[in-house]
Amino acid sequence: MLLKSYQKEIFRPECNPSFESLHCIAHLDQDISEVLPYLNAELRGHNFSKDPPSVTFKMHGKLVTLHPREIAINALKDEEEADRILEWFKNQINDIWERRDRIKPVYHALPQPKVLEILKLLPRTNCRKCGQPTCMVFATQMAEGGRSANECPELSEENKKELQEYLSQFEMG
DSSP, X not given: OOOOOEEEEEEOOTTOTTOSOEEEEEEESSOOGGGHHHHHHHHTOSEEEETTXXXXXXXXXXXXXXXXXXXXXXXXSSHHHHHHHHHHHHHHHHHHHHTGGGSOOOXXXXXXXXXXXXXXXXXXXXXXXXXXXXXXXXXXXXXXXXXXXXXXXXXXXXXXXXXXXXXXXXSOO
């Protein structure tokens, strides 16, 4: 077992404490740097860095970044969601570490969604109904995994379907 324990810290973003979502940083009691390229290969990481070592995943509208001694998660609904995600990653880290001799590590980033491809499918009215000042800001958040097509009230069903199909190729499992 590579990762045995961690200490969880839950907080609201300092830049805007009125945000409803929470962030979490799990401070790991063990160094997981050696498993990062194997996690990248198995879980289809979206951002990989050798120096400093880290891998980022987009899952269910969240960005989860694993560093040698911490796991950072954005846009959480509550602490229970953080616990579920952290335990899932702990299990994945340990499982993949045990199987590493059968996995070819990947030391590069995988393709990312393009903001302009997303923007082409949005209404581009800058209506602000999603809570963002422009469709470009919303498209950027979607490309980063922080928003979904369902959060744009003005999006046509046809474009919503196209957008979901486009983004699905970048989603994890």
